[in-house]
Amino acid sequence: MAEEIIISNHLTKEEKYKQLLPQIASLIEHEPDLIANLANCCAALHFTFNFWWTGFYLVKNNELVLGPFQGPIACTRIKKGKGVCGAAWENSKTLIVPDVNSFPGHISCSSESKSEIVVPFYDENQQVAAVLDIDSNQYSNFDQTDAKYLENICTLFRFRF
Numbered sequence: 001m002a003e004e005i006i007i008s009n010h011l012t013k014e015e016k017y018k019q020l021l022p023q024i025a026s027l028i029e030h031e032p033d034l035i036a037n038l039a040n041c042c043a044a045l046h047f048t049f050n051f052w053w054t055g056f057y058l059v060k061n062n063e064l065v066l067g068p069f070q071g072p073i074a075c076t077r078i079k080k081g082k083g084v085c086g087a088a089w090e091n092s093k094t095l096i097v098p099d100v101n102s103f104p105g106h107i108s109c110s111s112e113s114k115s116e117i118v119v120p121f122y123d124e125n126q127q128v129a130a131v132l133d134i135d136s137n138q139y140s141n142f143d144q145t146d147a148k149y150l151e152n153i154c155t156l157f158r159f160r161f
């Protein structure tokens with residue numbers, strides 16, 4: 001496997017995602033272990049975009065349980081429908097939150113977190129198996145470009161849960 005992720009300087013966000021996606025694909029291609037792959041995936045995203053917090057919550061016994069992440073410590077369990085993660089899971093929908101203070105029931109793991117995107121990851125039966133949660137320390141950091149490319153990353157994992 002590659003030993004580092006290479007992203008050119010001075011690219012737009014979309015160009016960075018375009019460079020990153022095939023690198024994540026090849027990073028996970030020959031490794032069957034889900035946790036190892038999720039761990040490298042969130043590290044690649046986190047350091048490419050300098051996010052505040054980047055990580056996965058995995059569906060286990062009808063709860064979201066903290067999985068691989070980069071950033072400060074975070075809450076370990078989230079119930080269906082609770083917070084942004086639980087809402088994205090319940091509705092099987094990517095959620096973009098420009099200002100976390102305006103999201104009813106937002107679960108604050110860090111006062112630095114200002115905006116957030118949560119993308120459900122599906123298994124081969126189209127059931128939510130995990131969510132990718134990314135926090136920024138800036139307001140309105142996420143848009144449809146993030147949603148599009150993060151959902152593309154989700155499809156790389158579809159048959160791996």
Ligand code: SME
Pocket residue numbers: 053074075078082083084085086105106107108109113116133135
């Ligand atoms: N803010 C999330 C909780 C997880 S932390 O941000 C890492 C939520 O409202 O679901």
